[in-house]
Amino acid sequence: MDRKQKKLKVKAVSELLSSIYGSIPWKPRYNAAEELVYTILSQHTSDINSERAFHNLLAVFSDLNHIADADVDDIEVAIRRGGLSKTKAPRIKSVLNEIRKSLGSFDLSFLAEMPLKEAKTWLIKLKGVGPKTAAIILCFSFGMPAMPVDTHIYRVAQRLSLVGKKISAEKAHDVLESLVEPEEVFQFHMYLIKHGRDTCKAQRPKCNHCSLTELCPSFKRYQ
């Protein structure tokens, strides 16, 4: 499948999934620095637990400055319900201090004024920030056309042959992003996550109940 065919497939997938999930308009979630903290908390954790940990963290420390100044042990206690707290606490403290040292604040709004590639590059220079975290911040906080590729999106995109088998999850960000119209990126991201969670599951995809069968070269494999 060439690039043009892949773009047409993306459009067709989007239309079919929009008939199931409807319109999902973008709206800002957290400010960018908070989104970064939230994203660290969400690694290898359910949405419910990461949200609980995030809200508890803010309830305990009230703002990012206090989190950056806090003892790692106290951060760890505050986020414990989110899991992997011993790993995540030093990561959160470290990246917040790195930002504050660099900017004198946690205001990352200048990223929204940058071309997408430059904004990604700035974020990825932060220790522990990879393409997925950078894309989440730019997409969710600023509505920029960055495509975060999580495990669901990577799996579904590969099954649909939008992303080749040899393309790593990290590289899949740029590949997939280039196939989606900029104004559709957020919605397409949400559609593929929902489809991956509801239907195109990792172990037993529900191919017989999938609306994408005619577009999916993996359909027969999982029937």
Ligand code: SF4
């Ligand atoms: S047909 Fe099966 S493998 Fe293909 S997208 Fe649907 S659920 Fe996934």
